[in-house]
Amino acid sequence: MLSLQTTWLPEPTVVLGQARLGGEAVSGSGVRQDSLTPVDLDRFRDAASRPGALRSAINYYRATFRSPESRAAWPDWLRRFVHGDRPVPGVRERLEDWPKITAPTLLVWGENDVALGKELTLGMEPLMAAPLEIKYIPLCGHWVQQEQPAVVNGYLLDFLGDLAPERPPAPAAA
Numbered sequence: 001m002l003s004l005q006t007t008w009l010p011e012p013t014v015v016l017g018q019a020r021l022g023g024e025a026v027s028g029s030g031v032r033q034d035s036l037t038p039v040d041l042d043r044f045r046d047a048a049s050r051p052g053a054l055r056s057a058i059n060y061y062r063a064t065f066r067s068p069e070s071r072a073a074w075p076d077w078l079r080r081f082v083h084g085d086r087p088v089p090g091v092r093e094r095l096e097d098w099p100k101i102t103a104p105t106l107l108v109w110g111e112n113d114v115a116l117g118k119e120l121t122l123g124m125e126p127l128m129a130a131p132l133e134i135k136y137i138p139l140c141g142h143w144v145q146q147e148q149p150a151v152v153n154g155y156l157l158d159f160l161g162d163l164a165p166e167r168p169p170a171p172a173a174a
Helices: 011-015 020-028 036-047 055-066 070-071 076-083 148-161
Strands: 103-109 133-139
Touching: 070 103, 133 148
Parallel strands: 103 133
Antiparallel strands: none
């Protein structure tokens, strides 16, 4: 993540390396190793190797270190080094300080995600002003939609079906 903080190094490195490390990271973060075929990974590497293709993904990791909220989560010694003893400006320290999500939300989570542990899903209720439904998929890693597509699609269809307005019956044929 630290190497991604520069604006000139990550993307050319990915392109030159034909996104090999990204492909290895993707395949290594799944539980079901058969869910991503070599053809899938080749397509991922080809797409990721195009100039500018990874900018938004890399910017996500850049923002991790630059946003006020992320600085609040830094270890005390690092925060003091950068900010001294003054408070970090713009930090929302309590969940209650964040804006509320007003749309019904479905969160589908692989129980064995190596990048984002299941504990990140706990205690989200203060962020919600609408219903929150969390579905955990056992024996599934970071790429739930590839590892368990039928389960994910079932969850989505159920969730979206529950949101659909009731339709009046079709008129009888004359």
